[in-house]
Amino acid sequence: MQNDLAKCNDVLRNFETLVNEGKCSEYQGTLKVGVDLGTANIVIAATDSCNRPVAGVSCRSSVVKDGIVVDYIKAVRTVKDLKARLEEITGTELTSAATAIPPGIIEGNVKVISNVVSGAEFDVSNVIDEPTAAATVIGCSSGAVVDVGGGTTGISILKDGKVIFTGDEPTGGTHMTLALAGYYGMSFEEGEEYKISRENEENVFPVIKPVVEKMASIIRNYIQGYDVDCIYVVGGACCFEKFSDVFEQYIGVRTVKPAAPLLVTPLGIAMNSRE
Ligand SMILES: Nc1ncnc2c1ncn2[C@@H]1O[C@H](COP(=O)(O)OP(=O)(O)OP(=O)(O)O)[C@@H](O)[C@H]1O
Ligand SMILES: [Mg+2]
Secondary structure (H helix, E strand, O other): OHHHHHHHHHHHHHHHHHHHHOOOOOOOOOOEEEEEEOOOEEEEEEEOOOOOEEEEEEEEOOOEEOOEEOOHHHHHHHHHHHHHHHHHHHOOOOOEEEEEEOOOOOHHHHHHHHHHHHHOOOEEEEEEEHHHHHHHHHOOOOEEEEEEOOOOEEEEEEEOOEEEEEEEEOOOHHHHHHHHHHHHOOOHHHHHHHHHOHHHHHHHHHHHHHHHHHHHHHHHHHHOOOOOOEEEEEOHHHOOOOHHHHHHHHHOOEEEOOOOHHHHHHHHHHHOOOO
């Protein structure tokens, strides 16, 4: 597993460079595309048919909250703009894409998420659970994959390569920002900027630690009764250095954070696109 994780981290670091630099790696054949409509970020990822990352684009956004589209028109426009950017970077027209939802959202909301993707002129090739998408990238066949995003903490539990449980609850990075902004008397936007700047981590982490413990308690409850010997954490809200330590101490299960945690789920969605 150590080797697999090292390989997965190489893939993720490579994808992170492609996204940050707006570059495209060499590829052949049709691209697999994944659209992640997150609470904090919208990301479109592209891989080749062997699941190698090819390119990706991302922007901050507030048009979706916890899998619910709150501004449909703007959501479609944002995905269209990102699609156009990705088509320019890859030099090809992108026609179909997979997308993902937080586990457990109701059927009607799943439909709206799909409609945003098709509204941006993609054929929707697959709709999967976010943490299940992340599990594809990590390549684990057993354990728990936890996606801590802007709005929610979601989990997929895997056994023998199959997903045997999924769940999701509304605690994410937004709740960390609210705690921080309240503590330091900042606006939400100021709190968000302060939070994501690594140089402030010493002042930030003690204030948001109770939110991390709340996330850990959600996961501890979910995994009760399941044989979970490793938890993989992904998503933007787990970027803090001590995040996994808090999980490990609180839950008592080894917790591993892959590289580029913000990009794991989007890349996994692309990998799950069905041509
Ligand atoms: N360097 C960082 N340190 C701490 N938090 C970060 C950092 N970068 C991003 N975040 C937080 O991660 C969250 C966004 O993560 P992510 O993109 O995984 O969420 P999302 O997919 O948009 O949301 P969701 O999956 O809940 O709908 C935001 O709350 C953001 O503040
Ligand atoms: Mg997400």
